[in-house]
Amino acid sequence: MHSQEWVSTRVKLPRRIDKENLKFKFPREYGIPPRQSVGIFLTDLVRMCQSTAAQFPNAVQGRRLIHSPYINTHYMFNDEKILIRGTPKYMLGSNQDLQPFADQETIEKSTEMAMPDLYPVEPTIDLIKEHFYNDSTCNGFKVPYAFSRPHTLFMQNSDHWNNADRQCRSLMFCFAYAMARARERFGDDVVKLPEPVSVQCVNMDQTTLNFTCFQLNTLDINTEGGIKNFVWFDTGNQIFKKLMPQPWKEDEFFHKNVMETLNLHHWTRC
Known part of the structure; x- marks a missing residue:
């Protein structure tokens, strides 16, 4: 409720479009900007996790929120230099590296996995040259x-991307x-890693949490048939469902903001 209603900020919001009735012209709405709402949601989530430190001291020992x-x-x-840069909202830093999600046997078996072939489209077709x-x-x-060792990244989504696109962004930051x-552990020129490096990410919008677990096994990404890197996605964990007003419907239930189907189970997974 804090991120949805309990904030005094009321600014003009972008004009809303409902796919159920594209012709309907909504009146101007005032409320909490999506970016601010998501930021409050994320901050409250982090604060709730910090409040449990006394109950689970081992979970926070040796870690700092950055x-x-x-x-x-x-x-x-493919002989092109790909740059990744950006800033997540928070990073949980640790004094120890996160343990690998997959064992060495699974890593070795990844050589048998076939990668999808996008030919004739280049995988970098959407990247901006600069x-x-x-x-x-x-x-x-x-x-x-x-x-400084990355443990878990926290990212907020205030755009119109779908969850699959947001998970791809999380994957990119985990990889980076x-x-x-x-490179910090094994040197700037490392290609074959002596040990895997793992990073987690939580990205969220106003109602939903998405989880990403990434394991870097190799930096030799140009060799076909070699060891692969691993990623696991857990997408679309909705904390609650927010129903926006639909004034053209007769039932007054649809004439106001409604939040329902509260599911706090997903909180325990952060």
Whole structure:
């Protein structure tokens, strides 16, 4: 309720379009901007997790919550330099690396997995070409920090993307942080990793949580038939359902904002 109603902010919201009645012209609505609403939701979630520290001391020992850590790194793909940079909302940093999700036997078996072939389309077709003059790897810390190892990223979604697209963005950031950590541990020129590097991510919008678990097994991504990197998605975990007003319907139930089907089970998975 805090992120949905219990905020005094009331600004003009973008004009709404309902797919059930595309011709209906909604009057101007005032309320909490989506970006602010998601930010409050995420902050409250983090605060709730912190409030359980006394009950689960082992879960928070050796970890620190870091605000807006900047990531800048790159990799080579088909003789092209691909740059990844950005800033998640929070990062849970740890003094120990996250344990691998898959064992060595599973990693070795990944050589038998076939990758989809996009030919004649290049996988980088949607990437923007630009000049950049700093391709060094930066994980957000200019000086050594005991809790700089990435454990869990927290990202907020205030766009109109669907959950699949948002999970792809989480995968990109997990890959970037895992790659930066691998180079920090094993050297800037590392290709075959002595040990996997794992990173988690939670991304959310106003009502839904999405989880991503990523394991970096290799930086040799140009060799076909080699070891593969792993990712697991848990998508569309809806905390509650928010029904927006539909004034053209006769039932007054549809004339106001309604929040229903509260499901707090997903909180325990963060």
